[in-house]
Amino acid sequence: MIWLPSMRKAYTISTTKRGWLALISIICIGYFFVIVLILHVLRPDVQPLNKAVSNYAIGPYGFLMVSAFFALALAMATLALALAGELAPTRRTQYGVPLLFIASVGLVAVGIFPGDVNVPHPPATLTGLIHWIAAGTSFLSIMIAAFLFSYSFEENEGWQSFHRPALVLAITGVVALVVFTGLALIGWAGIGERIYLTASLLWPLLTAVRLNALILRKRKLIHA
Numbered sequence: 001m002i003w004l005p006s007m008r009k010a011y012t013i014s015t016t017k018r019g020w021l022a023l024i025s026i027i028c029i030g031y032f033f034v035i036v037l038i039l040h041v042l043r044p045d046v047q048p049l050n051k052a053v054s055n056y057a058i059g060p061y062g063f064l065m066v067s068a069f070f071a072l073a074l075a076m077a078t079l080a081l082a083l084a085g086e087l088a089p090t091r092r093t094q095y096g097v098p099l100l101f102i103a104s105v106g107l108v109a110v111g112i113f114p115g116d117v118n119v120p121h122p123p124a125t126l127t128g129l130i131h132w133i134a135a136g137t138s139f140l141s142i143m144i145a146a147f148l149f150s151y152s153f154e155e156n157e158g159w160q161s162f163h164r165p166a167l168v169l170a171i172t173g174v175v176a177l178v179v180f181t182g183l184a185l186i187g188w189a190g191i192g193e194r195i196y197l198t199a200s201l202l203w204p205l206l207t208a209v210r211l212n213a214l215i216l217r218k219r220k221l222i223h224a
Contacts, residue, residue, distance in 0.1 A: 013085030019215040021082035025208040028075035029201055035068040036194075051190045053197065054115040054131065062114075069111035072201075076104040076142070079204050082211055083149065087156050096148035099141040100204075106138030139200050143177070146170035146203040162210050169203040176200065 013021070039056040040048060042064075046055050056065035080100035087093045109130060116128035123129040150166035153159035176199030183192030 013081060015215055015218060018082045018085050019212060021078040021085075022208045022212040022215065025075040025079040025082065026205065026212065028071040028078070029205045029208070031071045032068045032075070032201070033198075035064050035071075036197075039064060048190050048194065049188055051117075052115060052193050053190075054110065054135070055117050057111070057114050058117050066111045069107050073104045073107035073111070075204065075208075076100045076107065076138075079208055079211075080104070082208070086211060086214075087149075087152055087159070090152055090155055092148040092152040092155075096145045096152065099145040099148070103138040103141040103145070106134040106141065109134035110138065139196070142200055142204065143170070143173050146173060149207065158214055159210075162207075166203065166207060169199075169206060173200045173203060 036053055036056070039046075039053075039061060042061050043056055043059070045059075054065065054069075056062065057069070077100070080097050083100075084093065084097045113127045113130040113134065115131040115135075116124045123132045146166070147170045150163060150170050153166055154163040173196075176196040180189075180192035180196040183189065183195075
């Protein structure tokens with residue numbers, strides 16, 4: 001498409017900056033996982049079997065869960081910028097980058113608007129509805145972006161070997177969503193959501209790790 005070159009120019013980022021962006025993404029996703037694990041200990045009143053992790057945002061230590069959502073939002077934005085600067089401006093990249101930015105904005109909304117707690121069938125309030133829509137949009141965007149970028153990797157030198165692992169991770173996210181839906185139907189939505197979140201975030205995490213490794217390798221070759 002005509003405007004692809006201009007898109008590439010808009011996202012021209014130095015190798016050093018791409019490395020920092022990838023590292024920030026890794027740290028932020030890791031922070032999210034660590035905070036969720038810590039909250040399982042700090043908040044034993046939230047039952048992991050049937051309560052969503054967003055329930056940790058309401059009540060004691062709620063600021064930790066909110067900070068984890070914001071960190072995840074930053075992770076998606078930095079990964080989007082890093083990949084935009086790293087990969088050739090193909091049609092898949094053209095759509096994948098905005099999807100990660102959409103996920104980032106949605107995760108900010110997830111942190112700002114808390115979900116409903118202690119209700120049999122959420123969302124039950126406007127705030128809860130916004131939270132639910134933002135969360136659904138964010139993770140759906142990540143899922144679609146995972147497939148788009150997985151095929152884009154096949155077209156970029158240095159990324160071909162990561163094509164199949166990335167595609168497997170993308171498919172794993174879809175399988176996890178099916179598992180989540182099934183478990184929610186029998187009242188185990190909490191454990192289902194945790195499986196889905198973990199599977200969905202493996203793709204951006206390992207993609208950022210791969211990008212960081214490639215950039216470190218490039219630096220070694222330059223200074224060799």
